[in-house]
């Protein structure tokens with residue numbers, strides 16, 4: 126059998142009433158454009174009669190149905206449809222007719238002629254619309270778009286209507302699907318070079334109701350964090366390292382304060398040594414808290430390493446970091462006039478230098494795996 130031009134993956138949950146009109150419209154659009162196609166429906170055990178509905182029309186519209194019993198979720202349904210693809214181009218779309226099937230040929234053509242690597246049916250590019258969205262959904266869409274800015278500048282990164290070449294699936298980097306945003310994940314992980322958008326009029330669904338809940342929106346934020354860690358690994362680690370370092374500074378100051386209070390109240394250390402010893406105590410507690418938090422959150426992949434060896438080397442690296450911090454700030458303060466009058470800026474530069482050294486030492490030596 127010749128390969129199809131287009132494989133259309135449709136994830137479904139409670140969409141039995143929509144599947145027949147959707148298939149009819151797809152068929153019309155594809156015949157008009159002279160394209161061969163297959164429809165791959167991945168249903169999460171809806172038990173709403175979709176199996177029977179598809180049984181009646183599957184030969185007429187070349188539909189393959191996959192019913193998943195144990196897994197759930199839009200993105201993972203799409204991914205499990207990838208395994209059935211035979212077409213040159215893959216299209217993903219909703220079942221509820223909110224994505225106009227008549228637009229499929231426009232999405233597919235630039236991929237078939239090789240001029241584009243990823244096409245999006247966009248609601249927000251000039252000529253597109255989502256008229257029925259209320260203010261809340263508009264705001265939501267705008268915020269979601271802004272949050273996706275570090276990854277892509279397309280106008281509708283949340284779109285569930287997109288197309289890409291079938292060969293992009295071989296091999297596809299491991300996807301970590303969560304929630305609805307499989308398109309965005311593919312843009313980040315498969316890094317298509319030429320992305321383009323086609324305006325669509327996003328329609329009110331024909332039957333049934335939307336499954337886009339608050340839970341899905343929280344998933345989106347978690348998903349974005351994961352994608353950020355994937356794409357900007359070192360920057361994400363450095364950000365966590367700095368946040369933990371900021372917390373460590375508070376731990377340091379708290380223990381300096383408590384030690385000083387104890388020394389003064391009980392008069393157990395001579396005045397000359399009180400502050401010096403308090404600084405050492407603060408440093409030890411801060412390093413310990415920084416170590417435990419970084420091991421758990423920043424470099425969690427090194428958690429199986431020997432904790433005592435890691436702690437010792439983290440301590441040494443922190444000492445080096447602290448020395449650099451001290452040397453940089455003292456040098457700036459004593460040798461450069463500007464810093465002589467802005468001594469906090471000198472201290473800040475020292476902290477920055479020390480933090481970079483701490484981070485590099487931790488990443489390359491302490492938590493290497």
Ligand code: GDD
Nearest residue numbers: 136137138167169198199202219220283285305335336337
């Ligand atoms: N298999 C499966 N499993 N399919 C699902 C699931 C699930 O758990 N949840 C939703 N779907 C299917 C629906 O049946 C529908 O075909 C499609 O995924 C989209 O779900 P809707 O519930 O209709 O989503 P929406 O209209 O609110 O959201 C649309 O807009 C989002 C951006 O605002 C979709 O186009 C999303 O893809 C898009 O991200």
